[in-house]
Structures are given as C-alpha cells and as structure tokens.
Amino acid sequence: MTTxxxxxxxxxxxxxxxxxxxxxxFWSLAPLILACIVLAGLVGMCSVRPSDPRDGAPPPYDAPxxxxxxxxxxxxxxxxxxxxxxxxxxxxxxxxxxxxxTDANGQRQRAVTSTVGYLAAxxxxxxxxxxxxxxxxxxxxxxxxxxxxxxxxxxxxxxxxYEGGEGTEPVWTARLDSPAGPAQVAITGAGSTSDFRTLAxxxxxxxxxxxxx
Numbered sequence: 047m048t049t050x051x052x053x054x055x056x057x058x059x060x061x062x063x064x065x066x067x068x069x070x071x072f073w074s075l076a077p078l079i080l081a082c083i084v085l086a087g088l089v090g091m092c093s094v095r096p097s098d099p100r101d102g103a104p105p106p107y108d109a110p111x112x113x114x115x116x117x118x119x120x121x122x123x124x125x126x127x128x129x130x131x132x133x134x135x136x137x138x139x140x141x142x143x144x145x146x147x148t149d150a151n152g153q154r155q156r157a158v159t160s161t162v163g164y165l166a167a168x169x170x171x172x173x174x175x176x177x178x179x180x181x182x183x184x185x186x187x188x189x190x191x192x193x194x195x196x197x198x199x200x201x202x203x204x205x206x207x208y209e210g211g212e213g214t215e216p217v218w219t220a221r222l223d224s225p226a227g228p229a230q231v232a233i234t235g236a237g238s239t240s241d242f243r244t245l246a247x248x249x250x251x252x253x254x255x256x257x258x259x
Contacts, residue, residue, distance in 0.1 A: 109135035109162050116140060116160035118258030122178045123226040124160055126255065127248035132167030143187050146179035157183060163235075164245065172235030172245055181206070184230050185217050192217055198239075200246045205233075218242050226254045 110126050117124040120140065139161050146157030157179035164172055177184050185192060185208050192208035198218060199205075208217040219232040231249060233242050 117255040123229040123254035125252040137163040146183035166241040170237040172237040
C-alpha cells in the first residue's frame with residue numbers, strides 16, 4: 047500500500063471550522079452589531095431641511111453704518127430708511143452702471159448704486175437701491191425685462207411701477223430731490239404692495255446723509 051508521501055501528493059488539509067459554537071458566532075457578529083448601532087446614532091443626529099436662503103433668522107447687518115459708509119464713499123445722497131418693528135436688514139452691496147447717468151453736458155457717465163436688503167415684518171424679502179443713475183438705467187440694472195405699467199402715490203411722492211412677465215418681481219422707482227442733490231431710488235423684491243409702500247415711506251421721509259465727496 048502506498049501513502050500520500052510516497053506518491054508525491056500532499057495530504058488534504060482538514061476544512062477550517064468557522065464557527066465552533068454559539069460563543070464564536072456572537073463574537074463574530076458583535077463588531078457588525080456595534081457598527082450598526084453607531085451608524086444609527088449618527089443618522090439620528092442629522093437632518094435635511096431644504097429651505098429658501100431668505101427663510102429663518104437673517105444674518106446681522108448694520109444698515110445705518112453701511113449706508114453711512116456708502117454715502118461717504120460714493121458721494122451721492124443716501125437716506126437711512128426708518129422702518130417699523132419687525133423689519134430687519136440682512137444684506138447690502140455697492141455697484142456701478144456704466145453709462146448709467148447723463149451729466150450736465152449731456153454726456154453719458156458711470157453711475158453708482160447702494161443697495162440694502164430687508165426682511166419685512168411679513169417675512170418677505172425686499173430691497174432698496176439708491177443711485178445717481180437715470181430712471182431707465184437703474185431699473186434696467188435690476189430687471190431688464192420690466193416695463194412701466196402705472197404709478198403709486200405714496201404720501202404725495204409719485205413712484206413709477208415697472209412689471210414684467212410671470213415670476214418677475216416688480217420694481218418701484220422714484221426721484222427724490224433734496225438740497226444735497228437728486229437721487230433715483232428703486233424698490234424690488236417678493237414683498238406685497240404694503241411692504242413696498244412701507245419701505246417707500248420709510249425712505250422718502252428721511253433727509254439724505256451728508257455726501258463724502
């Protein structure tokens with residue numbers, strides 16, 4: 047009789063026993079169970095809340111200080127709106143419109159803008175832009191597709207109303223005169239007519255800040 051060593055064929059290894067008893071099964075599954083518990087805890091701590099950037103508490107923004115700085119830097123009449131409780135400023139910016147104004151010689155010149163955004167008491171967003179631009183140039187810099195559709199009388203000041211197609215926010219604009227010079231102002235946003243009127247009154251009732259140049 048020949049043996050495996052004599053034939054050159056190595057003997058077969060016995061098959062490994064993966065699970066010896068119930069304890070081996072427990073210890074082999076324990077890491078997986080622990081990982082599942084940790085993952086469930088992490089998922090429970092996370093949540094997804096799709097929302098509009100205008101929702102919730104607005105970031106702090108010091109509108110009076112920003113408008114004062116704009117008046118000094120841009121050299122145009124700028125007013126600080128006086129608004130009722132519940133209105134909160136949440137953003138601001140400066141801009142320019144090439145060829146946006148006509149000078150005393152009839153030449154087209156660069157105009158400047160100062161914009162502050164507000165969350166009204168209704169929680170809707172509206173913005174105020176103050177500029178030395180001509181009416182058409184200012185309105186076109188906000189929404190190019192709008193056109194005049196009427197006017198609103200706000201405590202004796204005539205605001206021209208521009209509107210566009212579906213989904214286009216309206217623009218109200220008025221020319222406010224003062225000893226410091228004229229200013230073209232515009233209001234736009236998702237607010238109601240009441241919101242627009244509140245911002246219009248709060249703006250036109252104020253004297254402009256001293257220009258810085």
